[in-house]
Amino acid sequence: MSASRRPRRRDLLELLMEYVEELERTSEELAEGLLRPASPCWDVRDRSIEPLRQVSVAPDEVIITVDLPFVKPETIRVRPVEEDLIEIVAEMKKALRPRDLGVVHVEGELRHIRCRTRLPVPVQFEAMRFEFRKGILEVRLPRKKTA
């Protein structure tokens, strides 16, 4: 191969990489749109706000962390809803109107922080532990042993 052709080959490779990245980005956005139709994180009908959360799977357990600002710690409830679905609810320190958060075009009030989270692997709900520190709830669920 002549030296003059090398840059051309590099350019094509870069182009291909750009196409791959664009494809990845588009498929991510498509999946995001399909899985999460556009809706706000708050719901005045349910009077709740959905919190930020993270789910991580360790070899022995599933750890869920949930950001729960502005809640009464003694009202935090964590319960299984289905075999692979968990619900977390907590009462807020005081009811807020959307207007208090800068949303002036919606009437109503928000009293709870609530979310439902799908669990990626089977867990033992009966051995569930949770702890609330510095405004973050950490739920630990041991994974079910597989045969």
Next chain:
Amino acid sequence: MVEREEVPPGQVVVIGLPDVGLVGVIATQFLIEKLGLREVAYLRSDLFPPIAVLHGGLPHSPVRVFGDKGILVVFSETAVPAGAVAPLSRAIVDWCRSKGAKLIISLSGIPVPNRQDLERPSVFGAASLPEALGILRKYGIEVLESGIMVGPYALILRYCAEHGLPALVLSAQCFFSYPDPEAAASVLGKLAEILGVKIDVEELLEKGEEIRLRARDVMMRTQREMARMKKAQEYDIPLYV
């Protein structure tokens, strides 16, 4: 950058962009309010989503510059799309060059997995030039000797190094995915020492829970962009020691 009024040269520029824990955004918003800074410039870019931020019913750019008293603060109210990070960083540094910035200080976070165990987040730093490292040492800020930085602050630091501009990144230990007003207070404490101004962060700490609630949506959108720019690399153990 479009200037709303004449911006005098030779000022210190403080930057707060959405990143881990929204540390920079929370800190700079508080700084703007406490120092009573006014909007002096804004970013006009087609690389951002078609957004107008409304304040008092009037439209504004999501990326604006506030200033007064020898300090300019660059602040973004929305997540920076991963594809816009490089051009935005370049635009900020070019503008700082054109204004003869005396020092550029980015306020940031450094994610730590055990953040809940830390009572008071510590602040670490990196600099664009060896002489700027001296500023960190002077104020007792431990230097991030090795590791990986990802995102706009990484590029701003690199571009400043290329142009010989003195720049610092101050990073407080923080949550990766949750807004962290305590980390913002830590980083503001160090900034106040460097600038020689008084910033009472008590109010920021008191309003912490409310700020976390309000910052929820910007954090969520920032998380998505951070995933696109592979931000989790900041947890990586450095290859060389």
